[in-house]
Amino acid sequence: MGMRILVVGGGGREHALVWKLAQSPKVGTLFCAPGNAGTATLAEPVPAADLKELVAAATRLRADLVVVGPEAPLAAGLADRLTEAGVPVFGPTAAAARIESSKAWAKEVMAEAGVPTARAVIVDRLDAARDALEDFAFPMVVKADGLAAGKGVVIAESRADAEAALTSMLLDRTFGAAGGRVVLEEHLTGREVSVLALTDGETVLPLPPACDYKRAYDNDRGPNTGGMGAYAPVPVMDGALLQTVIGSILEPTVRALTARSTPLRGVLYAGLMLNANGPQVLEFNARFGDPETQVVLPLLDADLTGLLAAVAAGDLKAVPPQPPPTSAAVGVVLAAGGYPGQYQTGLPIEGLEDVPEDALVFHAGTQLDDYGRVLTAGGRVLTVVGRGTNLAAARDRAYAGADAISFPDLQLRRDIALREIMPQ
Ligand SMILES: Nc1ncnc2c1ncn2[C@@H]1O[C@H](COP(=O)(O)OP(=O)(O)O)[C@@H](O)[C@H]1O
Ligand SMILES: [Mg+2]
Helix, strand or coil: CCEEEEEEECCHHHHHHHHHHHCCCCEEEEEEEECCCCHHHCCEECCCCCHHHHHHHHHHCCCCEEEECCHHHHHCCHHHHHHHCCCCEECCCHHHHHHHHCHHHHHHHHHHHCCCECCEEEECCHHHHHHHHCCCCCCEEEEECCCCCCCCEEEECCHHHHHHHHHHHHHCCCCHHHHCCEEEEECCCCEEEEEEEEECCCCEEECCCEEEEEEEEHHHEEEEEEEEEEEECCCCCCHHHHHHHHHHHHHHHHHHHHHCCCCCCEEEEEEEEEECCEEEEEEEECCCCCCHHHHHHHHCCCCHHHHHHHHHCCCHHHCCCCCCCCCEEEEEEEECCCCCCCCCCCCECECHHHCCCCEEEEECCEEECCCCCEEECCCEEEEEEEEECCHHHHHHHHHHHHHHCECCCCECCCCCCHHHCCCC
16 A cells, blocks of 8 residues: 655645655555646645645545645644644644744854854844944845745845835834844845755755746846746755755754754755855745755655655655766746736646657646636746756756747746856
8 A cells, every 4th residue: 555645735846746756656645735737637636725624634535644835834833733633744843944934033043053144133123123224234135034925035225225125024014924023134145056955853865956046037137936947956066065055054954953842854945145155044944945846856866755754754864865966957937927916817728738758847827627628827837847967958858848838928037047058
């Protein structure tokens, strides 16, 4: 009898998780709550509106493992409740997920662990914030403490910018309680790289490093999005640099969380800036990144089911270290026109069957209509992932796949991974 695994979430990240889990001989039945038209080909859809229904579904389905994708249910305590109900879970407790859900607390943990990060001051009152601004040069960075769906960070070019951001967060409460505290931070320059590692609170197992693209348009113009593309691995993050990240960032952070009796079991995702002083932490997340996961998992030779089950069981030390990837992956997001602003849904998607065999298509905002046709159902609709022996080959396959697909007003970036291929 194979394992019964419930994946929580309904985006491209969850389709990639389901796709990789499905390759495992250990897996019997997969479920996805709520899932999308892509996950539905591999995992039974499970409707569940809130934490209570998710826990009830996991129990009813006799899940041997629940894998939680998004940050919100983790911060709300889904992993805690599943553990109480006796269901093994991949994903941290709410207390450990604070490393993502409170940027101020993350700074405290980093300071305690001696982890390199931008100098910061934490404030919760406007007058104190104004005083603290005296000690910053511009640009500087203003960050809402809590979860703000990628909208809570302002790079302030001037004192006026900073004061406007502070007023909006602390006074107008644009982000609600998430902006009741604010982190003021020194601005760092350099290359941004993400390193996602699996951890059971003791052992750290890094996955291939990745770069993602957050702005809507080419050359990093336009508004911030959930992510318009990604690639992995990252050539600048060589073996030696990755060892530095493990030794100076990932391991000390994992140890500090465990020492505080809030061990993190799941993903520790370090958003890094590489500068002359070495890798600096911009932020931590406590879950798989999206779209990074969609390019990282296809590079993994290991059985993901075994890895995630080992994390849930606190037995990651029994897993051998992963060899560096022997191939590369590039993912291009196909988004609805207008995203991240207003956009239409319910549009028919054409050409999915024309995508060449060597590209992967992960669904995000899609749904099936009554006739089994795939319609758009969100801002980020699909990700096309190309794999190859190097980033150039992977990129060609990703765009060949993307160009086979169409829907009205489709929007995509043309420059994903281009910096690694052309000198700019
Ligand atoms: N100290 C910093 N210096 C320069 N850029 C930063 C700094 N902190 C954040 N950023 C930029 O802002 C983006 C978002 O910040 P981050 O801390 O990752 O918050 P979130 O992902 O929750 O919005 C980063 O990806 C980075 O590009
Ligand atoms: Mg970030």
